Amino acid sequence: MNDTQRTNNQCEGWNNRFKHLVGHHHPHIWKLIKYIKLEERVAATVIAQHEIGNFQPRNKKRMYGQLQQRLKSLCVEYQTGDRELGNFLRAVGHSIRFG
Incomplete structure (x- = not known):
């Protein structure tokens, strides 16, 4: 969060x-x-x-940034009560790719 x-x-x-x-x-x-x-x-x-300001952090892959944002929004929806636990867990499961 x-x-x-x-x-x-x-x-x-x-x-x-x-x-x-x-x-x-x-x-x-x-x-x-x-x-x-x-x-x-x-x-x-x-x-x-x-x-000295010459440090270049490694770029995150766009896919992982999008996943992070999706998981964060799901957590916010669950915390605010906009999403029930079962629905939240299903959405998290669908968001994560195993492979």
Whole structure:
């Protein structure tokens, strides 16, 4: 309702990227420290770019923006009493594509 993230995909994305950066499930401590330092430098660069106004956030796919807006409007309709629970759940189910 307050336009925040619906999922933890950003955290999952970071975990996946770091796993591929390290390349091992159980690296020894020195290798892990090396890659944590590398990740810190990347994060510092991103922060510096953001501070000087040179940061370009990734564009959301239009489809996901439309889905987010549809789910938000359904929630508002349910909260205001314009839509009953069964109807609300059916509408949410029809809005989400599985595939």
